Amino acid sequence: MPSPEPGTAAAGAVVAPAAEAPAIEIDHVEHVYGTGAGAVTAVGPVDLTVAAGEFLVLVGASGCGKSTLLRLIAGFEEPTSGSVRAGGAVPRPGRGAGLVFQQPRLFPWKTVGGNVELALRYAGVSRQERAARVPELLAKVGLTDVAHRRTWQISGGQQQRVAIARALAVENPLLLLDEPFAALDALTRERLQEDLRRVSAATGRTSVFVTHSVDEAVFLGSRVVVLSARPGRVALDVAVDLPRTGLQPDELRGLPAYAARRATVGHAVRDAAAT
Known part of the structure; x- marks a missing residue:
């Protein structure tokens, strides 16, 4: 039997499917506002890779660079150093992402x-x-x-x-949300969290959500990243692997695993803010 040509599979061989490209790639990104003595490093260095379909939540104290990082992903800002890719390309404002402020x-x-x-x-x-x-x-x-x-x-x-x-x-493949529920009362906020989680699951889009709320981060996210005090760096990167199907919001929040994950994220936010 002749050998297969280079680059081809032998007859009957199982060919592994190509891995899906990341939805977002943030490679050693830093972002500086201003110049000279007045320069302020808002973010960095940050390295993150976000898989297609993930719901990533960025959480941290005020001024830690969460919104700056979101604007870099949206293409409203360009990194001072490093690179940002969304869908394999440099992000452009208004292209490739839905935005909620x-x-x-x-x-x-x-x-x-x-x-x-x-x-x-x-x-x-x-x-x-x-x-x-x-x-x-x-x-x-x-x-x-x-x-x-x-x-x-x-x-x-x-x-x-x-x-x-x-x-x-x-x-668009991306949905970017910058504290969209911050100005709402607690009851309305919880209802919209439930709606967003349902819509996100139904559409399967990759989402990046910015918040100050630890509970909101754990409730919404399939993954939570805590940013340190300025300049924002990754202080914690943790999956939120909780059972969600068939559970009411109160049932989900009542799970011991939910309380444990919320405690982990809460401690990381407090520790990061103190550094």
């Missing part, structure tokens, strides 16, 4: 549906497809019954739901 940043003269429709229009989606997609997106975030209201006629929590629907409107 602390404030919804909606167009108040448009309806709830109109804000989502506008995102689809900017993405080049046809009018006919937009008409079908808007109700689907609003249903995902529980806003079907307020589609025709102006955004100033709905609550703050509902406005953030619109912002999430708008970020999901274009099928």
Whole structure:
């Protein structure tokens, strides 16, 4: 039997599938604001690799560089040194990622549906497809019954739901969220956490979420990274491998494993802030 040519598999051999490329690669990144005596190193050095489909939460004290790192991933900032890749390419603002900020940043003269429709229009989606997609997106975030209201006629929590629907409107591989629930009351915040976890699981997108809340980090994340005090470095990188299917939020939070993981992350946040 002749030998197979170089680079080919022998007949009947099992060929392993190629490994999926990382969704995000952060390679020895540092970011400095200002120059000379006034220069401030906000982040770094940081090395992180985020797999496709992960829900990564960045948590840490104020000023540790969480939002800076998110802006680097989004392409709004360029690293002073090192490199950031999203989907194998240098990130560009508005390309390849859906964004949700602390404030919804909606167009108040448009309806709830109109804000989502506008995102689809900017993405080049046809009018006919937009008409079908808007109700689907609003249903995902529980806003079907307020589609025709102006955004100033709905609550703050509902406005953030619109912002999430708008970020999901274009099928980008990344969803980036910068403390989107920080200004909301505790009950609304918990409800939106539940909604975001459900929508994230349904879409399978890679998500990066910034928060100050240890409980929010453990509840949402499949992985939590704690950043140290400025300049932000990785103080803890831990998987949150908890059973989630079939559990209500209170049941999940009541698990001993949940309490243990929350304690681990909480200690790391406090220790990192003190250094």
